[in-house]
Amino acid sequence: MKEYLKKDPWHIIEEGFHPEYNRISESVFSIGNGYMGQRANFEESYTGDSLQGSYMAGVYYPDKTIVGWWKNGYPEYFAKVLNSTKWIGLEIRINGEVLDLAKVNIVDFKRDLDMRNGLLCRSFHIKMPSGADIHVEASRFMSLSRPENAVMAYKLMCSDRNIELQISSTLDGNVTNQDANYQEMFWDHHMEEISSDTMTVSMTTRKTAFTNMVKASHKLSINDKKVKISPETETAAGFCRQSYSIDLECASSFKLEKYISAVSSRDYEKENLAEEASKKLQAALRVGYDGLFAEHSSAWHDKWELSDLTIKGDVSAQQGIRFNIFQMLQTYTGRDERLNIGPKGFTGEKYGGSTYWDTEAYCIPFYLGCSDPSIARNLLIYRYKHLEKAIENAEKLGFTGGAALYPMVTMNGEECHNEWEITFEEIHRNGAIAYAIWNYINSTGDDNYLREYGLEVLIAIGRFWAQRSTFSKHKKKYVILGVTGPNEYENNVNNNWYTNTMAAWCMNYAIEAVNLVQSDFPTDYERIVKKTAFSLDELKDFEERSRNMHFPEDEASGVFLQQDGYLDKEDLTTDDLSDKDRPLNQNWSWDRILRSCFIKQADVLQGLFFFEDRYDRETLKKNFDYYEPKTVHESSLSSCVHSILASRIGYEKKAYEMYLRTARLDLDDYNNDTDDGCHITSMAGTWMAIVMGFGGLKYQHTEIQLNPTLPSAWQSYAFHIIHKDSVLGIEVLRDKVCVSNKGKNSIKIKIYNTEISIEPGTVEELSS
Numbered sequence: 222m223k224e225y226l227k228k229d230p231w232h233i234i235e236e237g238f239h240p241e242y243n244r245i246s247e248s249v250f251s252i253g254n255g256y257m258g259q260r261a262n263f264e265e266s267y268t269g270d271s272l273q274g275s276y277m278a279g280v281y282y283p284d285k286t287i288v289g290w291w292k293n294g295y296p297e298y299f300a301k302v303l304n305s306t307k308w309i310g311l312e313i314r315i316n317g318e319v320l321d322l323a324k325v326n327i328v329d330f331k332r333d334l335d336m337r338n339g340l341l342c343r344s345f346h347i348k349m350p351s352g353a354d355i356h357v358e359a360s361r362f363m364s365l366s367r368p369e370n371a372v373m374a375y376k377l378m379c380s381d382r383n384i385e386l387q388i389s390s391t392l393d394g395n396v397t398n399q400d401a402n403y404q405e406m407f408w409d410h411h412m413e414e415i416s417s418d419t420m421t422v423s424m425t426t427r428k429t430a431f432t433n434m435v436k437a438s439h440k441l442s443i444n445d446k447k448v449k450i451s452p453e454t455e456t457a458a459g460f461c462r463q464s465y466s467i468d469l470e471c472a473s474s475f476k477l478e479k480y481i482s483a484v485s486s487r488d489y490e491k492e493n494l495a496e497e498a499s500k501k502l503q504a505a506l507r508v509g510y511d512g513l514f515a516e517h518s519s520a521w522h523d524k525w526e527l528s529d530l531t532i533k534g535d536v537s538a539q540q541g542i543r544f545n546i547f548q549m550l551q552t553y554t555g556r557d558e559r560l561n562i563g564p565k566g567f568t569g570e571k572y573g574g575s576t577y578w579d580t581e582a583y584c585i586p587f588y589l590g591c592s593d594p595s596i597a598r599n600l601l602i603y604r605y606k607h608l609e610k611a612i613e614n615a616e617k618l619g620f621t622g623g624a625a626l627y628p629m630v631t632m633n634g635e636e637c638h639n640e641w642e643i644t645f646e647e648i649h650r651n652g653a654i655a656y657a658i659w660n661y662i663n664s665t666g667d668d669n670y671l672r673e674y675g676l677e678v679l680i681a682i683g684r685f686w687a688q689r690s691t692f693s694k695h696k697k698k699y700v701i702l703g704v705t706g707p708n709e710y711e712n713n714v715n716n717n718w719y720t721n722t723m724a725a726w727c728m729n730y731a732i733e734a735v736n737l738v739q740s741d742f743p744t745d746y747e748r749i750v751k752k753t754a755f756s757l758d759e760l761k762d763f764e765e766r767s768r769n770m771h772f773p774e775d776e777a778s779g780v781f782l783q784q785d786g787y788l789d790k791e792d793l794t795t796d797d798l799s800d801k802d803r804p805l806n807q808n809w810s811w812d813r814i815l816r817s818c819f820i821k822q823a824d825v826l827q828g829l830f831f832f833e834d835r836y837d838r839e840t841l842k843k844n845f846d847y848y849e850p851k852t853v854h855e856s857s858l859s860s861c862v863h864s865i866l867a868s869r870i871g872y873e874k875k876a877y878e879m880y881l882r883t884a885r886l887d888l889d890d891y892n893n894d895t896d897d898g899c900h901i902t903s904m905a906g907t908w909m910a911i912v913m914g915f916g917g918l919k920y921q922h923t924e925i926q927l928n929p930t931l932p933s934a935w936q937s938y939a940f941h942i943i944h945k946d947s948v949l950g951i952e953v954l955r956d957k958v959c960v961s962n963k964g965k966n967s968i969k970i971k972i973y974n975t976e977i978s979i980e981p982g983t984v985e986e987l988s989s
């Protein structure tokens with residue numbers, strides 16, 4: 222755990238340069254706008270340790286799979302979001318010496334991410350090897366209001382002498398992915414050009430043929446007065462450079478503003494890219510840095526108005542949750558239903574920027590709770606659009622008749638994952654996709670979603686479970702063999718309780734959904750039955766299988782068993798592990814991990830969290846008490862589920878401990894792995910830990926229930942919930958809960974089991 226970042230409610234601050242943590246800072250200080258993102262790499266040259274990253278959402282490359290032993294059904298490639306044209310580049314020479322923070326004497330250094338306004342700033346004072354005292358202030362943002370634009374400003378001053386300054390600004394498309402399987406270039410250069418002061422680099426991905434075009438123009442000033450300096454120019458394949466030479470007097474400042482437009486053939490015909498990029502660039506230049514920033518900051522303010530969560534009395538927790546919300550909001554804006562949320566968002570290459578079950582299990586509740594419902598709906602539609610591919614994916618594995626298996630990892634609907642124990646066995650992911658549909662409808666009341674899109678998905682998923690379960694004569698039950706549950710530290714197990722629970726629930730939900738569409742939307746029902754060739758016999762089969770599914774349980778203790786045979790393992794807890802053992806995945810052999818009882822992330826507990834209403838508190842407690850001590854939380858998705866369940870069973874201390882772990886996972890680098898990117902999808906879990914854990918939020922048949930508690934370290938906390946057409950403001954204080962109705966209709970909610978009705982524009986208070 223590292224604690225080098227300063228605690229502040231709205232800012233992430235690094236004071237003094239920490240080169241040993243530079244990759245971590247580059248991840249943490251990343252910025253994005255849903256359309257593109259940028260790690261916090263330095264603008265100027267830097268020869269120290271760094272992971273360069275400029276990403277454009279949805280532009281990917283199918284990197285040929287590497288496997289030792291090829292298994293039928295493996296995908297040919299892993300789709301990766303690419304490091305793309307580096308637009309921030311500057312090369313700076315002062316009296317001929319290169320400015321490189323790895324090679325100068327740093328007097329002062331500060332990096333500051335202003336989360337309220339989505340602005341990254343950096344300032345430093347250095348002594349060059351020649352002794353020149355250089356002061357720099359740099360800032361940049363990726364416009365939230367104009368997603369295809371980004372801007373940066375770089376101001377430099379020498380305080381002790383006149384200098385010859387040379388600043389070269391570059392666009393560089395010759396970038397590679399560090400995670401490339403064969404160290405190949407993923408891009409071919411398409412064109413590069415410098416004309417009328419504008420640099421243009423256009424690159425095309427190999428195989429997928431996406432073309433990106435980036436244009437850049439500059440505005441220069443000395444002592445804040447505009448100047449025009451003719452640059453020297455240079456182009457090479459996929460590369461442009463404009464160099465400005467200035468004799469800068471002592472204490473005078475030189476500022477370069479770099480305006481960017483970045484467009485892609487995902488959105489425009491290739492032949493129109495140049496015109497579109499020029500239009501966007503010219504518009505940005507006309508508005509100027511301050512105007513663009515004002516728009517951008519106002520867009521951020523609008524987002525924060527609904528999504529912010531304030532905590533009084535604990536700045537560390539406040540910073541943690543804001544950071545998590547900030548990253549979620551800048552990773553996915555819901556504007557484009559072709560996009561999704563990679564586990565590392567725009568902060569690194571790991572996980573390829575592709576879509577995992579994380580979206581449905583973790584991110585959708587966040588967007589549903591505090592954003593316009595269209596955002597969650599778009600995430601569901603993304604999967605609907607991949608349904609055909611999910612059916613093809615299931616067919617590859619031998620399933621028939623319209624059964625769908627959604628991929629473990631995907632970009633365009635095709636499976637990218639290639640480890641048999643996950644690709645073929647971690648099938649619980651299908652359940653999360655059905656669960657998200659239920660979650661969305663349950664909280665918005667939008668039954669139309671079922672008839673328009675949802676039902677087809679539910680039928681296809683139900684069919685998969687029906688074919689994947691088999692009847693055991695011995696158990697006289699349906700069983701699901703050879704799976705990996707959410708706990709990836711067990712592979713190829715039989716009857717994973719979570720998977721079987723999900724499978725039975727999915728088949729039941731499909732039955733419910735069929736019945737609902739049949740009665741409320743008969744025309745759509747006819748259409749869907751025809752399209753999917755669905756028969757009533759299938760419903761009977763779903764019913765039979767879900768009613769007679771096997772759920773392993775230890776009858777003596779009433780604990781649900783993670784899988785058949787789990788009790789045969791050596792009964793240990795994490796107290797039996799030493800610091801040298803952890804994290805297990807870095808210190809133990811894989812077979813030792815598989816044989817042990819240690820759990821990577823919530824598994825049975827994940828199921829109890831999803832289906833909590835079926836179980837009494839005693840059952841939740843028994844299972845929590847049994848599994849929590851065996852869980853090593855080596856997935857970032859683990860702590861939030863534990864925090865929520867701990868809140869539900871009144872384990873306040875544990876709930877808070879788990880909350881802090883999820884909220885500051887990246888800020889404090891708990892798992893020693895933030896250097897390759899932040900854990901974006903688990904950040905949604907942090908929000909859940911507060912709102913659903915401490916706040917006790919539940920949706921019950923579109924009714925809202927709250928059961929708030931206040932962690933003893935906090936004075937109060939407050940958040941908004943979007944519910945149907947209403948916005949509710951909830952403030953939890955030591956002795957009371959205040960709920961305000963900020964919508965237009967009166968709304969009924971249950972707080973501590975008391976039903977209250979709140980009129981628009983009014984506030985109700987309840988003692989806690």
Ligand code: BGC
Pocket residue numbers: 564572577578579707709821822855856857858902
């Ligand atoms: C977790 C998976 C998760 C993936 C991406 C893995 O470590 O075990 O559940 O989907 O990370 O976040």
